[in-house]
Amino acid sequence: MAQTLHSLPEGYQALVIGARGAIGAALLDQLQADPRCATALGLHRQSDPALDLLDEAGVAAAAQQLAEQGPFQLIINAAGRLHGPGLMPEKKLGDLRLASLQAIFAANTFGPALLLHHFTPLLDRHCGRLAMLSAKVGSIGDNRLGGWYGYRASKAALNMLIRTAAIELRRSHPGALVAALHPGTVASALSAPFRGGELGRPPATAAAELLSVLDGLQSPDSGGFFSYTGEALPW
Template identity: 60%
Template sequence: MNSFPDQFKALVIGATGGIGAAFVALLEADPRCGSVVALHRHSQPALDFAQENSISEAALAVAAEGPFHLIINAAGILHSDKFKPEKKLGDLHYQQMQETFLVNAFGPALVLRHFSRLLDKERGVMASLSAKVGSIEDNRLGGWYSYRASKAALNMLLKTAAIEIKRSQPNSVVIALHPGTVSSALSQPFKGGEIGRPAQDAAADMLAVLDGLTPEDSGQFYSYNGARLPW
């Protein structure tokens, strides 16, 4: 992470997830990283996207530990004990759409609102984990309505925020980041354990991508291998 100052400060949201925990472990092992704040639904302060106030309250509680050079939102949902990704229009219902949009788009939008101001003014990179299946242009197989649409909404929220944040924080970098297929609880029911990579490998690749970003790259959608993805 040579583009970040020595003893840089990082913050990871969704730190209990497969990928979020890998980010925390790698950053904690990096001698150039001075501190890592790991937030999740049961951290102190807690950050739960289902509790709107917890997002602003968590940002306020950790502000004194900033400013942060790197903020990563690694929270997200694909399935729950109540639903699995839709295969056809006949599977659509409000509960799944609402819960999926809440975690994948609404929560991350309020993270942009409350945490972007905690970015370091000289070197501040903020990434939210999106998914290539949220690319409208890349959608060839169909299905997974709520997940795809919530990630497409996340991408638009990130792009719009990147434009606004650049006005007051011209050195900021705000991007959507695709981790690739990773073995985790999220992907497990969909052969993630067989075809997915270890979370540590994906997180290492994504940290290398984040390290290479400059303010000119803000407002873009990147893959773990550094490629730009179509919206």
């Protein structure tokens, strides 16, 4: 069943970045099924416009092209990276490598920073909502197990970007809000090497939960870090 967003005006427009991933695709499906949503566009490397978060000129060009269709009342970034060929979360300090750290930060921090730069001008100043998928392991206060140095640090840095952007947007976009969202463990390619397929929730369930949390946020929540349960998470 589609999650209806009542906090946004009838006929709202939405963008989902990273729409080829499990959560991104599920978010796009939910928004396209919402009768109150007039337009829900999914962006990825093969979309039109194409969007590669590691290509700054391409991010700028995509934002410029989409500005003609704006403003957008909802922008969600569901892109991120945990592992890949030759890249796995570090278990100890001895596993740290510069190339791995650069790859993780590029996907989880630098790319989202470019989105904040180029896509916040597309956000509705009066009622827009912008969300970035973060991760609970990026919480410094909640870190009890250690390990996963690069991923933890990249998401903690993302949280700081969101917190800082919220302060600026209170001036430039007084009716808008931005938030970091923790999706929990979802059955996806990202979580598969870590028993995600066994323990994770279906992407459709996670997407509905995330949209429900986002729908319930209020202006004072801007810049916050929230779990899919609605719980405010520690920095």
